[in-house]
Amino acid sequence: MAITKTGFMRGMQCPKMIWLDRHKPQFKIIPPEVQERLDAGNEFGDRAMSMFGPYEEMTIYRPGTLIPDKKAMVANTLKHLEAGTPVICEAAFMNYNNYCAVDILRKTDTGYDIYEVKNTNELKEQFIEDSAFQYYIIDRCQIKIDRIYIVLNSENEDDPYLIEEVTDKVKKLKNWVNENIWRLNRLQYEKDEIDIEPGIQCNEPYECWYYGYCHPAKQEHSEERKLIDEDI
Numbered sequence: 520m521a522i523t524k525t526g527f528m529r530g531m532q533c534p535k536m537i538w539l540d541r542h543k544p545q546f547k548i549i550p551p552e553v554q555e556r557l558d559a560g561n562e563f564g565d566r567a568m569s570m571f572g573p574y575e576e577m578t579i580y581r582p583g584t585l586i587p588d589k590k591a592m593v594a595n596t597l598k599h600l601e602a603g604t605p606v607i608c609e610a611a612f613m614n615y616n617n618y619c620a621v622d623i624l625r626k627t628d629t630g631y632d633i634y635e636v637k638n639t640n641e642l643k644e645q646f647i648e649d650s651a652f653q654y655y656i657i658d659r660c661q662i663k664i665d666r667i668y669i670v671l672n673s674e675n676e677d678d679p680y681l682i683e684e685v686t687d688k689v690k691k692l693k694n695w696v697n698e699n700i701w702r703l704n705r706l707q708y709e710k711d712e713i714d715i716e717p718g719i720q721c722n723e724p725y726e727c728w729y730y731g732y733c734h735p736a737k738q739e740h741s742e743e744r745k746l747i748d749e750d751i
């Protein structure tokens with residue numbers, strides 16, 4: 520059993536999403552505008568790696584692919600923790616195969632601070648929740664975390680990083696993560712498709728990549744509408 524931060528957040532939005540990820544991934548459609556947003560977020564995240572000066576990045580891909588090699592990343596992170604590297608980016612941790620990679624892990628006198636980078640100027644509740652997943656995994660790996668920050672995009676080119684501390688809010692969610700991580704882990708392996716009615720969760724907080732699969736009538740209707748419009 521295993522779940523990643525993205526899987527956890529998707530499962531909390533709608534458990535059926537992670538069931539579909541495992542059993543019917545061929546129905547996943549990432550809209551182009553969402554992919555553009557993800558790419559822009561990755562670019563901002565890459566730039567932010569140097570916000571504290573020199574750093575070591577842990578990303579390792581499986582040979583010939585762009586798929587992260589999680590086990591190799593975890594081993595690399597461990598090596599840098601033991602060496603006392605001051606700033607570790609994409610620091611990877613695994614606990615019972617549950618996995619996370621932290622954008623920036625910065626050494627302090629007593630432990631480490633976490634910095635999660637988000638390409639927006641608004642601090643959203645889901646950022647606190649996904650940081651709580653990171654904190655839960657790292658804490659179970661016996662790494663002492665002092666403070667937790669979200670790095671937002673100030674949209675000011677001269678001073679792009681807006682740093683918000685969220686330590687208390689994140690640490691308070693540890694039990695909430697514990698209650699849900701094992702439930703979602705079990706649920707994604709269930710044999711039968713999870714029966715969940717489409718609803719508000721299909722668009723909140725993010726549009727679901729299985730929207731077309733769960734709303735076939737609407738999709739057909741919009742396809743028909745498109746054909747009619749094209750005929751006119």
Ligand code: SF4
Nearest residue numbers: 533717721727730733
């Ligand atoms: S479209 Fe809606 S019901 Fe279907 S998996 Fe996504 S969130 Fe769940």
